[in-house]
Amino acid sequence: MASLFAPHLGTNYCPTDEEASHIKSFLVEPGLRLRRLDDKIAELQNELDKLAAERESLVVYIDGHKALISPLRRLPLDIVQEIFLACIPTHRNCVMSASEAPVLLGRVCSSWRAIALSTPRLWSRLHIVEPQRVYGSDLTLCEAKAAQRFAATKTWLSRSGNCPLSISLLCRPGETQFAVTMPSATPLFLQALIPFAARWQHIDFTLSPAAVYSILPLMESDVPLLQSVKLQYDNPFTPHRVDLGNFRMLRGSRISSFCGVGNEIVGESLPLQWHQLTLLEMTTAGPWQTSLTSERVLExxxxxxxxxxxxVSVNDRLETMIPSLPHVEVKSLHTLELHCEVLESTVSRLLHRLSLPELRNFTLSGHVHFTQDPPSLASCFASWSRLESVDISSDSFAKYSLLTSLQSLPDTVRQLKIRDTADRSLPGAVPLTTALDDSALAILTPTDGLPPQCPNLESLDLEACIAISDEAILRFIVGRMSDPSGTRLKRVNVDLNRLMTLDILPSIQPFIDAGLDVSIAHFAPYKVQFSPWQGLADAPWDPESPTPWRYAA
Structure with a gap:
């Protein structure tokens, strides 16, 4: 439709009064046509709505009949039960939540609920959390929540039939300033659990020392199915002592796994059937808290x-004499973690007297007290011919002993983690000495066509290091990824407690594109703020402003 004002459309042109009158007259016919089109569209839309409603009704009708012949409805009950069991978490016990199985399965339909309630194995694993009480919270509400979970616990376990039980109980930290006004509900939960002791198979209890006494009277005959026990203090620094020497429950004939975490909960006179254990953990919040010595660990x-x-946590600080310790062979041991006080003594007196032909994973950390020669793991690494994973603290060694230890790593090592936990007053502060520097990384880097140490290395973690340069990291990655004789890296994670000196990302981007997983974090300086909104509650967030601590390259 031609218009005299077409050249002015979309501009800021202001028509005169005469032109405005002409425009109004001109738009009469287009306006009438627009109304006719709107009426037609409304008529057609009404027809479409009727057809859509009819279609929806037919879909519901057809789907309802199809549901009757659904293959899922025709599945045998035992198959449905197996599918339900496959929905249960395998890495932990089930929680009291409608967002996951088995509770979720009972919320789908009445048929599924009936199947879920009639399948005891769905209810044989349970994680119980005592409601936390914090200052200022409604005590009545907390007590009501605890009572609700107590009732839910009894109901849950009543559905488990005669199945062996796996139970984890996390109690509220005790011995707080609120302990008198806000009494613990731990006895309530233990009251619900102890009657089912005959079906305990795996238990993981985090309790206060006082609550531990509630289960001490249990005998081995009371827990005939028990296979694994984990006892942990809710407050690892509590001075309270618990004598587990007469804890007869631990003499169970099926117990093959024991974890004791906490001060004095790992007493030396535990009545365990040591010869049948396949997993043993006796650790404390700090190695100085344990009374286990190298001599006792060897025994x-x-x-x-x-x-x-x-x-295990080992403390040799109190040893005044060095006894004649025996050499011990543990033929099946594949994972060993040592957390030591007086690491030098532990290495010389414990590790050098252990024969571990099947050792695959090794972790060592501790407080260093060098009185003679710094500890070296060279002879140990050389004898562990199947070693695959190593996790050590660099400050547990002098520089020379760390280098000799790394040079002795067997070719089987695939994962290596070194933590540089030397004391520093601030992030980025250089310690007086550190063993972890470029020379340590050079041992793992191919040079002049010579193969590096650990030719099968796939994963490297360097944590909180400060003396390793960006250039050394670049040489390591390029050398490893370009070495035709060795295994290509899959993962590199480096936490550099210093500023960036060289951006190596462009140089290693081709390796990242090829699948290498790389994470390099630097200490980031505080960025000066020039925002005019600073100090205001509704100040906009600046995504370009890094945190004052770290950023990832």
């Missing part, structure tokens, strides 16, 4: 012929 390991995993 325990001598009795654990079937042990496969061992994690």
């Amino acid at each position: 325990i390991l001598r009795q654990c012929a079937e042990l496969r995993t061992c994690k």
Whole structure:
């Protein structure tokens, strides 16, 4: 439709009064046509709505009949139960939540609910959390929540039939300033659990020392199915002592796994059947808290012929004499974690007296007290011919001993983690000495066509290091990824407690594109703020402003 004012459309042109009158007259016919089109569209839309409603009714009708012949409805009950069981978490116990199985399964339909309630194995695993009480919270509400969970616990376990039970109980931290006005509900939950002790198979209890006494009277005959026990203090620094020497429940004939975490909960006179253990953990919040010495650990390991995993805290500080310790062989041990006080003594007196032909994973950390020669793991690494994973603290060694230890790593090592936890007053502050520097990384880097140490290395973690340069990291990655004789890296994670000196990302981008997983974090300086909104509650967030601590390259 031609218009005299077409050249002015979309501009800021202002028509005169005569032109405005002409425009109004001109738009009469287009306006009438527009109304006719709107009426037609409304008529057609009404027809479409009727057809859509009819279609929806037919869909519901057809789907309802199709549901009757759904293959899922025709599945045998045992198959449906197996599908339900496959929905249960395998890495932990089930929680009291409608967002996951088994509770979620009972919320789908009445048929599924009936199946879920009639399948005891769905209810044989349970994680219980005592409601936390915090200052200022409604005490009545907290008590009501605890009572609700107590009732839910009894109901849950009543559905488990005669199945062996796996139970984890996390109690509220005790011995707080609110303990008198806000009493713990732990006895309530233990009251619900103890009657089912005959079906305990795996238990993981985090309790206060006082609550531990509630289960001490249990005998081995009371827990005939018990296979694994984990006892942990809710407050690892509590001075309260618990004597587990008469904890007869631990003498169970099926117990193959024991974890004791906390001060004095790992007493030396535990009445365990040591010869049948496959997993043993006796650790404390700090190695200085334990009374286990190298001599006692060797004596325990001598009795654990079937042990496969061992994690212990060792304290040799109080030893004034060096006894004549025996050499012990643990043929099946594949994972060993040592957290030591007086690491030098532990290495020389414990590790050098252990024969571990099947060791695959090794972790060592501790407080260093060098009185003679700094500890070296060279002879140990050389004898562990199947070692695959190593996790050590660089400040547990002098520089020379760390280098000799790394040079002795067997070719089987695939994962290596070194933590540089030397004391620093601030992030970025250089310690007086550190063993972890470019020379340590150079041992793992191919040079002049010579193969590096650990030719099968796939994963490297360097944590909180400060003396390793960006150039050394670049040489390591390029050398490893370009070395035709060795295994290509899959993962590199470096936490550099200093500023960036060289951006290596462009140089290693081709390797990242090829699948290498790289994470390099630097200490980031505080960015000066020039925002005119500073100090206001509704100040906009600046995504370009890094945190004052770290950023990832």
